[in-house]
Amino acid sequence: MNTFKNNFSKILVFLPLIFSAQTAPDLQELINAGLAKNHLLEQQKLETKYTELDQEKLKDIFLPKLEISGKFGYMNTTAHLTSPEISIPKVPPVFPGMTVPENKNSYNVSGFSGSAKAEASVLLYSGGKVKYLNQALNEKKLSETALMQKTIDEVITEISKAYDQFALVHESKKVLDESKKRLDINKKTADKALGYGLITPYDHKKIELAQANLDSKMVEYEGKKELLITQLQILTGLEREKIAQINPELVPIQYEVLNKNVENRAEIQALEHGIKASEFKMKAENQWWQPKVQAVSSLSYFGLYDNLITSSENIAPFIPKKLNWAPKDINILPMFQIGIGFKWEIFDGKEGKSAVEKAKIDKEILQSKKSDAIDKLALNLANNQTNYDIANSQIATKAKARQIAKLALTQAEKEFRYGTIKSSQLIEAENDLETAELDYQTAVFNQRRSAVELMKSTQNLHIDEL
Template identity: 60%
Template sequence: MRNTLSCLVLSLLSLGYCKAQQAPNFGELLDSVLVRDADFKLQQNKNKVTSLDQHKLKDIFLPTLELSGNAGYMNATMHLVSPEINLQPFLNIPEGKYNNNLNISGFSGLAKAEAKMLLYSGGKVQYLSKALQEKKMSEEALLEKTKDEAIAVISRAYDQLALVHQSKKVLDEAKKRLAANRKTADKALGYGLITPYDHKKIELAQASLDAKMVEYEGKKALLLTQLEVLTGIAPERLRLIEPVLVAATPTAAQKTIGDRAEIRALNFGINASDYKIKAEKTWWIPKVQMMASAYYFGLYESRVKTSENVIPAIPSLNYPGRKLDWRPTNLNTFPLLMAGLGFKWELFDGREGKHAIETARIDRESLQIQKEDALRKLTLNKVNNQSAYDIANAQIDLKKKEKDIARDGLVQAEKEFRYGMTKSTQLMEAENDLVNAELDYQNAIFNQRRAAVELMRATQELDIKKLYE
């Protein structure tokens, strides 16, 4: 049992090690880029904020409960003019009036619980909800655009790595040919068939190839660093990538310019502006809400007094009158309950509602202008991309013919060099022509793939499978 468990653990470790040593495919690179791409993550955060706004708008109809209170010292004086207590039926005291100040002081406490619930917003919340929905769809369309841009960036870096990889193969083949020609040149120099100068020409060609190999290593290191920064994948695994550079053949476009993410985003934005205009037009419609509240009020160590008599003087009885001076233990009111419906009807808001409507209309007009401008530019961009793609395909055919001619020329030059019919200068020229033709051919394929990517992006039909099957 112990041996079985040990074998299982070793197998799992071996499997994990092998997986860690596998070269990442393009799909893994793309997923890693999207996880790390700042623009993509920022656009996702914008979508999250819009989703939160939608939830906040839905929650506006939920009841709210607020509890508040305060405590402190209260001292209030009220001036009043009131009739004095009329004792004329009992005593012969003329009726008069008091100019009195009533003072209430003491430590006060107030507590309030209040609940509110919006019942009807005049339709504004409904329109704003639809506007947010359109805004969210607009941001989702922009998220597609940001994703396509990230794909284009990693695709270019990946194809550049493939171009460098293919260039290495071209240089390796050239190095092998030069090594074989170097042996022929050594024999020819020994027999006196060529001069030392001709022999140096081959040495110079080998040195030139060595310099190009150093340049290749520098470009490869730079591209691997770029891929590491973009994806976060360990450089050990990235070095295992051996991409192949082949021409891309995108399928015929099934969509139009109107399917581009930018146009769809602007369409959603225009729809959102329409709903925003409708929402602003509801400013004059009454809003209704339900409310309920409960109060407690207490006055402690209080004193209620007046500045003048509240019971008049009675001269006949030799009574000087009496002021109010009351010291109750405490005064409190609880519960004081209120419940019912309330409404708010803005009959005139200082033209604020009208200004908000005009602002929303201007925003919509701006979006419409942007859409028309984008349609013109994207239409021109599609035509330009189609032309660039056609030219890139023609360049591949041209560079292939140049490569074939250069290869035939090198074969002929090698034969003539072996039989002493030509000098090393012509051989090296033929060798350089073939190397340059092969490198130009690989560059033509690279440019064709870039043109294919932009052509697919022109109608928002970027298909990775067509590029990296």
């Protein structure tokens, strides 16, 4: 039973360490968190939603539209009418004939009026413009999506760089720890040598000074680590405690460019889709002269209430009486209309032609930008390939220098123990190895950075290769 309790207690002690090791985020998790938090990528997604709304708006043009309107108010209107002189021929023996003289009269209608109207309309043919505008918006959306891929690559680059810097700092800590172990051993040797009078107090102080410098570098390491934790926290939104558990390893990336065509780059793809969008825009603007056809149907009502209709003169020369009529109400219902209407702009003041010319210029600008981008990206690819090749050769060079520094320090430690060299020479050999170790790790870091840039050169950046 006691054995079980002891084992259980040990498990409880190590359990937090086990769980914390399991929760340390890897590069994939960091990048996923960074993509979810990146504000520029979020803004680009919202811009794409604008384009989707424009597409929906275009589709809605062909949906039926129903309008209902009405009004009620007081009406007072006067109409002036002058009837010409009319001669009615004689028709014997039935009609003796007569002349109706010219008559000037004014008719006034006053009272309340009300009207209501329901009208439905649907666009049947837009002249083909809507079709091409929709295709232009599709290309615009593809262009925006391509630019989002460029942003994604930049996020991956930024986070992977911070991740590699984290690894570089960890490797630096290992180098410093190894230096500290060696200095502690050499300090004990120096203490004995000082006691026997084999070295001077000055030589002994040199060892202590080297330890102090090493402690200073340890403090600097902690500061760099905290800064990187803050940077990754800002980029990803993850907790500091979780990020602090990261313990990555610097390993060179082996990559070979199989296809040196830069036209797969997101920038070129975005411009290509932009050019296609301009072409569809030109076709849409070219349809300005096409007739537009729509079907219309309406139902109307008109009514007069408590009205008075009067005339200033007699109704007619042969009717010696002025009009003074007060109908209770007059209603006209229903007034139904259905039909097809069209609009054909024969001449629009060159507005349509100007729009076509503008679309042509937009296309030419995009084509020029594409050519310029291809030239610059091809140069960028060549530059990144050169940097990658140099970085690879630097790893081999720094590895060789590190090996030489290790052998030199081993020899210096032997000679120091035998008293054939001074402590300053031992410390110099220690510093050389420390510098060689850090130079090697920095070379691996630079090689990884150059590999990432080379992958981006041909739009071939994949997280699983990092």
